[in-house]
Amino acid sequence: MPPSTKPSAHRDLDATTSCPKCDDTGWVSSAADDGATTVVRCACYRTSQIARLLESAGIPPRYQHARLEDFAVTSQMDDTLGGAKVTAQNFVEKFPRVAYGLLFVGPAGVGKTHLATGILRELIEQRGVVGRFADYRDLLRAIQDSYNPVSQTSELQILRPVLDAEVLLLDELGTRRPSNWVLDTVTHILNDRYSTQKLTLITTNYPDEPEAWSNNQTLTERIGAYARSRLFEMCQMVPMSGEDFRHQNARADLRAR
Ligand SMILES: [Zn+2]
Structure with a gap:
């Protein structure tokens, strides 16, 4: 037996190291x-680096397994959904040679967050991108909480990873009641990312023109005219329409019983 095989055999038994190579x-x-x-x-280095990037991206458990390939499109569905999936796949393929982020607009439950999260995950896994998932309402609440004198975090600590991320996913834009402070804060975030030329993926239930499914509320009303026009300079709009999948699934579940 060549002497070199012995130490590695020992190493395989060693529970304290996870990579024997x-x-x-x-x-x-x-x-x-x-x-x-x-x-x-070592090959394990990249694997652990990707795991760290995924961990720090803050993808919520509910969307932990959202992947582009799992976004099923059938012929019964609205045409915009197939188009949105192709746009998402093209974005990943062309990255980083893309000039604009994506703004997924449509009613609740059509899969906007699924597609946007799928892009974020692919970019982290395939390109080692520093990505960040931020829920609009949670982010604003965290910033506001940081103003509390007993808070352990500063506004900058909350904002830094959001502003610095190579690719930011801002989910459910406009869901918080638009006070002056909210409008100022969302404008600040979008402006900063625009001026540093970073890509932003956005989902919103608020269209540019009044729609029945948005109770006739528009993006301008929810985030202000300035932030809205900045948004259209940064992002390509991806309209999505159709029935709420979550309701459809619930009905399918009922039928299956
Ligand atoms: Zn290794």
């Missing part, structure tokens, strides 16, 4: 063409 150092030696030994990144 590098002993969790992230580096392995590799023989170069000239016979010299060089040190290169």
Whole structure:
């Protein structure tokens, strides 16, 4: 038996290291063409890096498994949904050579967050992008809570990862009642990302023109005229319409019983 096989056999039994190739150092030696030994990144390094990026992206448990490929489109569905999926897939394919983010607009339950989260996940997994999922209402609440004198976090601590993310997903834009402070804050976030030329994915239940499904409320009413026009300079609009899938699924469940 060659002596070199013995230590690695021991290592396999060692429960404290998870990568037997590098002993969790992230580096392995590799023989170069000239016979010299060089040190290169172990395959596990990328895996653990992606895991860290996914963890810090803050994708909520409900959308943890949302993937583009799982966004099923059938011929009974509204044509806009198939179009939205293709736009999402193209975005991932062309990244980072994309000039505009995406603004998914449509009624609740058509799959806007599923598609946007699917893009975010693909970009993290395939391109190692620093991504961030931020729920609009939760984000505003966290910023407001940071003003409390007993708060352990500062406004900057909350905003920094949102402003710095290479790709931000701002979910459910406009869902909070638009006070002056809300309008100022959303304008600040969009302006900052616009001026630093970072890509932003947005979902919203508020269309540009009044619709029955939005109770005739528009984006301008919910986020202000300034933020709305900035948004259209940063993002390509992706309209989605159709029935609420969650209701359809609930009805299917009832029929199956
Ligand atoms: Zn390794």
